[in-house]
Amino acid sequence: MDPRLDKILKLPNRQKLGLLVAVLILEAGVFFLALQQPKMKELKELQGRRDELQSKVEENRRIANNLPKFRDDYAKLEKELERALTELPNQKEIPGLLTSISSVGKNAGLDFLLFRPKPEEPKDFYSAVPVDISVSGSFYEVANFFVAVGDLPRIVNISNVQFGDIKNERGRTTVKVNCLATTFRFLDKKEIKDEKK
Template sequence: MDPSIEKVLKLPTKQKVALLCLMVLLEGALLYNFLYRPRMEELKSLQTQVEDLDRQIAESRRIANNLPRFKSDYEQLKKDLDNALTELPNSKEIPSLLTSISNAGKSAGLEFLLFKPRPEEKKEFYAAVPVDISVSGTFYQVADFFVAVGNLPRIVNINNVNFSDFKTVGGRTTLKVNCLATTFRFLDQKETKDEKTPAPK
């Protein structure tokens, strides 16, 4: 028999029990550190992955369930954009739009005293096209003109309205109206690039 084993067998019972307990504790520590703990860490990692996948699946299901609504929203946004594009002319359409404004005033029976476009005011993706207007006619003719401008298919804002020179001739009251009509147009890609490019020093 191995001498070391013989020594152990000759030890008193208390020492044998203590030695046995020590061996059990050592074996338990080794099993915990090299078998149980790595498995628990792996399990925890897998649980985290499963939770992430569950979240992704839930998000994908939510998107899939709302897909018809998203498609409907997209179609509505596209339609709104198309409508906006029809309300903001490009540079080629500006002269005809200004002609439409002028024709609206003439159709209302107004006399044009001034119709003078100002320089464009370029913004981020569009330009404001202001026009100084001065007309003469009755209050109802002016009102008809403003209504006709409001009914144009393009956006035209009328502001800075100023009434003056009230005259009554033969029971008919006329007045002079000065105002600023502003329409807008989209800037094309070349114009927006030119705006973003810094001027050479």
């Protein structure tokens, strides 16, 4: 027999028991450090991933539960965009808009003395389209023209209003009005890039 093992077997029972406990503690420590601790760390990481995925699932479930509301909101935003697009025309709709301004003035009973579009003034994503206008008619007809322009579905601002040449002909008082009508249009992506250059 091995002399070391023989030496251990001859030890008193208390020392044998102490040695056995020390060997068991050493084995338990090696087992814990080599096998159990990495598994616990992996378990903790997996639990963290599970919690993260669970919160994403909850968030997605909440979104899915609110999907009809989001669809309604989207439909409302689409309608608002359509309305905004009718207020700001694109390039091809400007001549029609200018014609409608002219028609509104004629329907109000005004005589157009001047209707001259000026060069556009590009801004960030839109362009101002100014038009010099000079009309002649009664004050009431001019007021009706301004109201009718304000009721157009497009945005048209009237500014620089100047009254002059007040005449009384055949029992009718007429006035000449010079003003600047400014409408706006969206710039397309190409125009915005060209403007930035």
